[in-house]
Amino acid sequence: MTSALDIEGAQDLVSVATLAARTSSVLEKLRDSARSARAGDRREPTFTISKAAELVGRTAAAIRDAEKDGRLPEPVRGENNRRERYTLAQINDMRGVFGTRPYRTAEDPCCVVAVQNFKGGVGKSTLAVHLSQYLAIHGYRVALIDCDSQASATTLFGYVPDLDLTEDDTLYPFLREEERTSLDYALRKTHFDGLELIPANLRLFNSEYELAARMARGSGELLDRLRIGIDSISDRFDVIVMDPPPALGAISLSVLRAANALIVPVPPTVMDFSSTAAFLSMLDETIEQLTERGLAPDLQFLRFVASKVDENKSMQKELLNLMRTLFGHAMIRTPLKDSAEIDNATARLMTVYELDGPATSSQVRNRCLAYLDGVNQEIEVDVRSMWPSHRARLRQEALA
Numbered sequence: 001m002t003s004a005l006d007i008e009g010a011q012d013l014v015s016v017a018t019l020a021a022r023t024s025s026v027l028e029k030l031r032d033s034a035r036s037a038r039a040g041d042r043r044e045p046t047f048t049i050s051k052a053a054e055l056v057g058r059t060a061a062a063i064r065d066a067e068k069d070g071r072l073p074e075p076v077r078g079e080n081n082r083r084e085r086y087t088l089a090q091i092n093d094m095r096g097v098f099g100t101r102p103y104r105t106a107e108d109p110c111c112v113v114a115v116q117n118f119k120g121g122v123g124k125s126t127l128a129v130h131l132s133q134y135l136a137i138h139g140y141r142v143a144l145i146d147c148d149s150q151a152s153a154t155t156l157f158g159y160v161p162d163l164d165l166t167e168d169d170t171l172y173p174f175l176r177e178e179e180r181t182s183l184d185y186a187l188r189k190t191h192f193d194g195l196e197l198i199p200a201n202l203r204l205f206n207s208e209y210e211l212a213a214r215m216a217r218g219s220g221e222l223l224d225r226l227r228i229g230i231d232s233i234s235d236r237f238d239v240i241v242m243d244p245p246p247a248l249g250a251i252s253l254s255v256l257r258a259a260n261a262l263i264v265p266v267p268p269t270v271m272d273f274s275s276t277a278a279f280l281s282m283l284d285e286t287i288e289q290l291t292e293r294g295l296a297p298d299l300q301f302l303r304f305v306a307s308k309v310d311e312n313k314s315m316q317k318e319l320l321n322l323m324r325t326l327f328g329h330a331m332i333r334t335p336l337k338d339s340a341e342i343d344n345a346t347a348r349l350m351t352v353y354e355l356d357g358p359a360t361s362s363q364v365r366n367r368c369l370a371y372l373d374g375v376n377q378e379i380e381v382d383v384r385s386m387w388p389s390h391r392a393r394l395r396q397e398a399l400a
Contacts, residue, residue: 024163039158042191045137045354046085055091055138057100071097088137089193095139102139103238108387110234111300113241113379114259118282119275120246122265123307125152126342127375128243131263133353134376135383136195140238143187145198145230147171147244147251149205157190157197158349167203174229175207175222175254182232191354196237204251211250222250223295227258239383248282256283257290260300261386263379265307265336268319276304301382302330305375309335334374341368 053060066072072094076084086094095101104110115128125148132144146153151161159165167173169188174180186198211222230240244255256262266276290296304327311317324331344359345352352372358365384390 039164039191042158042354044087044089044191044193046087046356047091048085049083052086052091052094056094056098058094058098062098063094066094066097087193092139092193100139102384102390103141104387105389106235108389109260109300110230110237111239111261111383111386112230112234112259113239113261113263113383114244114255115241115263115265116244116252116255116259117264117266117276118246118248118252118279119272120150122246122267122272123336124246124265125156125243126346127263127265127305127307127336128241129153129156129351130353130372131376131379132195132239132241133192133351134372135239135241135380136192137353138380140194140383141236142195143198143233143237143240144195145171145240145242146200147204147226147242147255148200149202149208149245151200151202151204153243154197154199154201155349156346156351157199159199161199161201162203165199165201167201167206170200170204171198171226171229171251172204172207175211175225175251178225183229184233187233208245208249208251211254223254223257223290226251226254230258248286253286253290256286256297257295258297260298261382262297262299262302263305264303265305266323267308268306268316268323270315270319273319273323300386303332303379303382304330305332306335309337311335311337332375332378334371334378336375337368337371339364339368339371341365 047055049060049063053063056063063072067074075086078084092101113131115124115131117124128144132142135142144153151159154161154165169186171183171186174183174186183198187196188199190197214222234240242255242259244252264276264279266272287296304323306320306323309316309320311320320335340360341352341358341364345355348359352359352365352368355365384393
């Protein structure tokens with residue numbers, strides 16, 4: 001006999017299925033009506049000659065001279081014979097001509113950095129994507145691996161993850177199939193020259209259960225699986241950025257095992273600070289357990305970033321000062337302040353670095369770029385400090 005509770009439960013299930021179908025239909029329409037925001041139609045960011053000169057490390061006059069004498073192609077000109085802006089690919093060609101590429105040498109280790117916290121809503125994916133794009137703009141060879149089934153990082157590159165991608169486009173097959181030897185199958189070019197992406201979608205969530213179940217049966221070496229995959233592609237990149245799930249699960253443990261650098265975004269609120277304290281306690285216990293199993297991560301640097309900062313709030317200012325005292329030199333000096341520019345760019349499934357102009361106002365955009373660049377510049381110094389070939393150069397730049 002069917003009870004009222006059974007009927008009520010069945011109605012709930014039908015309601016969920018109906019809502020899922022409706023949302024998928026809406027997403028399909030959004031995708032079709034906003035193709036300019038999608039991955040296949042994205043354009044590289046472009047730069048004026050003065051910005052190009054700054055990025056290349058030469059003067060605008062030096063670029064013009066190289067164009068005149070044939071070392072660089074003649075500039076593209078538009079209406080009124082005006083010089084058009086340069087793409088990132090053209091700037092990287094300039095770096096090759098002038099010998100200013102910042103690549104690591106073959107003897108330097110690839111920096112594998114995890115942007116990690118066990119709480120959602122702290123700006124983890126925003127930081128991971130902007131860091132990846134900043135490094136690509138500055139000439140590094142970068143891979144961004146989206147390890148989070150929520151796929152926020154993937155979405156910021158213009159994909160509708162569960163419509164544009166299948167599970168075979170993600171980490172899932174490599175984590176599941178031990179006969180695979182490389183992550184190369186999942187890498188895809190982005191509209192940023194020098195930046196490649198391994199995307200995620202909701203199907204990646206299945207791997208959490210599968211990995212946990214297999215590890216419970218004694219397959220401890222599965223924690224090394226992601227590290228093995230990263231090793232298979234690391235010779236092609238200077239920096240690999242990972243965006244893991246905001247939870248202590250099998251994938252997050254795998255990310256921690258694979259990383260040699262860790263960045264922890266922390267909004268200066270009581271709730272987020274409390275969560276970060278718990279994160280550090282769990283992280284300490286996890287590292288101890290991994291060490292006992294011979295799987296200790298080899299972290300070259302650990303940094304904390306104050307994210308989503310609103311210094312108009314007195315409590316945030318107090319907590320920010322407290323964090324600076326507690327974390328000392330591990331704290332990134334520049335706060336990543338809350339900005340309408342980031343919110344507006346994200347609403348377009350884009351980032352601040354790829355917008356040609358302000359999504360809000362020039363003043364707000366410039367202020368936002370100053371915060372983003374400040375944070376990323378400090379991380380860039382940490383990355384280069386890992387490379388023996390760059391340490392002497394960094395010392396020279398510090399003295400200049």
